[in-house]
Amino acid sequence: MENIEFQEIKYEDFVELNQEIKQVDFIQSVEMASLLRIRELDLYYFxxxxxxxxKMLAMMTAAQVAGGKKFELKFAPTFYSGKFEAELFFDFMGYLKSFAKNHNGIILKVVPAVNQRKVYDDGSQKELETYGISHKMKGLGFVKTNPEIGYDEGEPTWHYLKDLSKLHSESELLKSFSKDGQYSFKKTKQFGVEVRKLTYEELSEFKKVTEATSIRRGYRDHDLAYYQSFYKIFGDRAQFLVAEINFQTYVDALNSQIEKLQRLIDSSDSVKKEKQRNEWQSQIRSQEKRLKEIQPFLARYADQSIILAASLFVESSNEIVYLFSGSYDEFKMFYAPYAIQYKIMTEAIEKDIPLYNFYGITGNFDGTDGVLMFKQNFKGYSVQKVGSFTYYPYPGKYRLIALAKKILRRN
Structure with missing residues (x-):
């Protein structure tokens, strides 16, 4: 019979052991541990x-709440084998229950790194191996606490993914998009939208974009210090990308195209080419329409490169995660987010990174989730996590505190 044992370790040991594992979720990475330490969360390593x-490694956070500590274990433990080891996992849950109880825990929340369902864009589904987690966690005294639709305390229960392993070129990547996705990206090329990385000194511009987006959509954004710490700690693994446009350059390109088309018309008087001339004339009208639409932007910004959208990506050996993003609503006609997505996916392909994780969606497939509809333009698939499970070391104490909070809110 195998002898299984668990041990709390120091941060330095966690850093050393983490380097030995090939596939580590960024939530359980050394970099995230460093970031959380700066953000003054208590961390425990096992x-x-x-x-x-x-055989396994894990990092758990702790925050002081009313009545004790709230412990959280997210997308862990990480198994050295690279696959989920059920017996080890469930024994670890038993160990953590005792640990939380002995360390003034009032809440222990666990989010396993296990998918339970895959949903394709055509609506078809595939059930995945879950190792009986829901049933066994219930037997251990945990309660399933995540909503089936939406977010669980800011964390997505559903992710949207795209398999890049069979794509080997930019042309193959573009062809893998939906027709609307291809159209939108091609429009960014017509507009002259460019994508580049931000320097550390430019992170205030990133913050402006995400803050404007959070106000518009009604969620809480991180402060600038968080993004600055993220940039420093994650280093090359983090990419802060922006999509920009120079309206003067765009106007010059339109005028050049109009002049080229007009020369073609002027140099062609053959009756046989009348249809072609009509097509060229139609293109000129289209370009002139764009020129008219762009005039307010040109008058305001002139010959400046203006940021339209921004995104933060985190890279590991097996996936790139699309973590945070934002855009300015007044520039939505330029399809800037499509240029950023195309850029990061081409880089993933060049680096042989097989998976692109668009991260959170609500799990609502009735056509009301605009974020999902955007991500489906790149033709991937959705996965539902098994969710979160919560254990209350002192249930009576927890219920009394919850009741007191409810009474205070009423008053």
Missing amino acids: IGRVDSEV
Whole structure:
């Protein structure tokens, strides 16, 4: 019979052991541990051994709440084997229950790194192996606490993914998009939208975009210090990208195209080419319409490069995660987010990173989730996580505190 044991370790040991694992969720990475330490969260690190050999690694956060500490274990533990090891996991849950109880815990929340369902864009579904997590966690005294639709305390229960492993070029990538996705990206090329990385000194511009978006959509944004810390700690693994446009350059390109088309018309008087001349004339009218639409922007911004949208991506050996983003609503006609998505996916392909994680969606497939509809333009698939499970070490105490909070809110 295998001998399984768990042990709390120091941060330095966590850093060293983390380097030995090929596939680590960024939430459980050394960089995230460093970021959380700066943000003044209490962190705990653990290893699991089987017959004296280290088989798993985990980081857990703790925050002071009314009545004690709230412990959270997200997308962990990380298994050295690269696959979910059920027996080790459930034994670890038992260990964490005792740990939380002995360390003034009032809440222990666990979010396993396990998918339970895959949903394709055509509506078809595939159930995945969940190792009986829901049933066994209930038996251990945990309560399933996440909503089936929406977000769980800001964390998505549903992710949208795209498999890049069979794509080997930019042309293959573009062809893999939906027709609307291809159209939108091609429009960014016509507009002259450019994508580039931000420097550390430019992060205030990133913050302006995300803040404007958070106000418009009604969610809480991180402060600038968070993004600055993220940039420094994650280094090359983090990419802060922006899509820009120079309206004067765009206008010059339109005028040049109009002049080229007009020369073609002027140099062609053959009756046989009348249809072609009509087509060229139609293109000129289209370009002139764009020129008219762009005049207010040109008058306001002149010959400046203006940021239209921004995104933050986190890279690992097996996936790139689309973590945060924002855009200015007044520039939505330029389809800037499509240029950013195309850019980061081409980089993933160049680096042989097989998976692109668009991250959160609500899990609502009735056509009301605009975020999902945007992501579906790139033709991936949705996955539902098994969700979150919460254990209350002192349930009576927790219920009394919850009741007191409810009474205070009423008053």
